[in-house]
Amino acid sequence: MDKWDSTPIIRFFGGRNLLYILGIILFVGVNIMVYTEVSFIFGPFIVFLETIALPVILTVVAYYLLRPIIGLLQRFGIKRIWGILITLVVVAGMITLLLILIIPFLEKQFMSLAEELPQYLMEMADSIDQWLRNSMFAGYYDNLFKDVGGLAEQLPEDLSSYASSTIEGITNFISTLTSVIIAIVTLPFILFYLLKDGEKLPNMILRIMPPKVRPEVSSVFKGIDHQLSAYIQGQIIVSFCIGVMMYIGFVIIGLDYALLLAAIASVTSVVPYLGPTIAIMPALVIAIVTSPFMVLKLAFVWTAVQLLEGKFISPQIMGKSLHIHPVTIIFVLLTAGHLFGVIGIILAIPGYAILKVLVVHLFYWYQLRYNRHIEEKYQYKLPK
Known part of the structure; x- marks a missing residue:
């Protein structure tokens, strides 16, 4: 018997496997503590990643x-x-033609919607206010606003904090806009060389690896490539189909700003599940102000588009390539959005797909090594 398994307590808690697990946890904890204390060393590296992140993301999408x-x-x-x-x-x-023909019309609709949206919101708020005052919740609703006078006294301080936040937001917007312009300018050059030499990159990395692990690393590269290719190409096609169906539906029911709202739905549909829900909000505001019947027609269009996309379009275009449960997708999106914001939401699903490929292959290699160890120790062949 192994000396680590000699005591009953150690055997009860798993033998030397327990010691291995505790050692790994301790090692990881010490590393986290050390890297937290010297985090300033990674500052330039983080700045470098933030600088190249957007051009690289756009280039990879265009490449696939x-x-x-x-x-x-x-x-x-x-x-x-x-x-x-x-x-x-x-x-x-094609992009130039799109900018010349469609963008000016969308810009005109966007500016018109931006001017009329406050009025839409005020009318919607008045409608909700009237409904609540005449409903069974009227007593609770009146009690909710008894202290409005006290809130008004804090209004100057609130306005001051909002003003400072607005200035900070404008600064961040200018910084983001500069990064986007730089990314767009550099995109064609990076994309050209990636399309030219991108197929050679995995082989170049494989040459650095020891010959013994090259087949396994090559399978990882192929798995990641397949996941990214299936997701990016499929999601773009699905988003385009959603935009077209939304536009047709909005035109049929006579909803204002049909093309702009359909374009918003198409762009936000890049994010599964959450995107369509976010996209329907401006259309819902306009429908509520227009008429209750328009809300019903909008609900019918949105439900029909979601059913067509979920039952026919996505299964045909994307298939089951990602093998990710819808609940898992929602949790991943929420977590990534909380940690990294909008960029995290956009990259959550492909990032999870890549991580899943790595974990599956690591677990497979662990099983091979563990089975080989058991086979050598007990000198019998494991059943297939």
């Missing part, structure tokens, strides 16, 4: 969208370099 087109052109006998140039020129032309 354009890679199938480049491969198709190669199958028709066009050299890769010429296929990349042709694709980039065509995409640039």
Whole structure:
């Protein structure tokens, strides 16, 4: 018997496996404590990551969208370099045409909606106020606003804090806008070289690895590549379909700002489950102000689009490639949004998919090593 398993207490708690687990926990805790104390060392590295994060994210998305087109052109006998140039020129032309034809109309609708939205909100608030005063909740509603006079005395202080927050928000907006402009300017250059040499990158990394682990690392790269490709390409197509269906539905029911609201729904649908719910809010405000019947028609359109997307479009386009339960997706989105904000929400699902690939492969390697160890120790072959 192993000396670590000699005492009954240690055997009861799992033998030397318990000591291994406690040692690992202690090692992780010490590392966290040390790195927390010297966190200032990582400041330049964090700034570097924040600087390159947006260009890299945009480039990776564009890479997975354009890679199938480049491969198709190669199958028709066009050299890769010429296929990349042709694709980039065509995409640039389509974006320019989009900016010339559609963006001005969307801008006009957006400015009009921005001017009328306060009035919409005031009318909606008045409608809700009248309904509450004439409902069974009238007594509770009146008691809720008895102390409005006391709140009014704090209004100057609140306005001062809001003003400082507004100034800080404007500064952050300018900084974000600068980062977005830099990312857009650098995107074509990074994308060109990624499309040109992106297929060689995994092999370059594999050459650095020991020959013994190259097959396993290669399988990890293939798994990550498959997950990212399936998610990005599928989600973009699904979001476009949602935008088109929303626009058709809004036009049929006669909702104002149909194209703008459909465009918002298409963009926010990149985030599963939460995106469509967020996108319906401005349309709901307009529908409430328009008429109660418009709210019913909007609910019908939104439900129909969600059913079509969930039952027919997503299963056909994305299939079951991610194998992530809807409840897991919601928890991942909420956690990532709380930790990293909007960027975290956007990157939550592909990040979780990559992490899942890594964990699955690590567990598989652990099983192989553990089974090999048991096989050598007891000198019998494990059943398949």
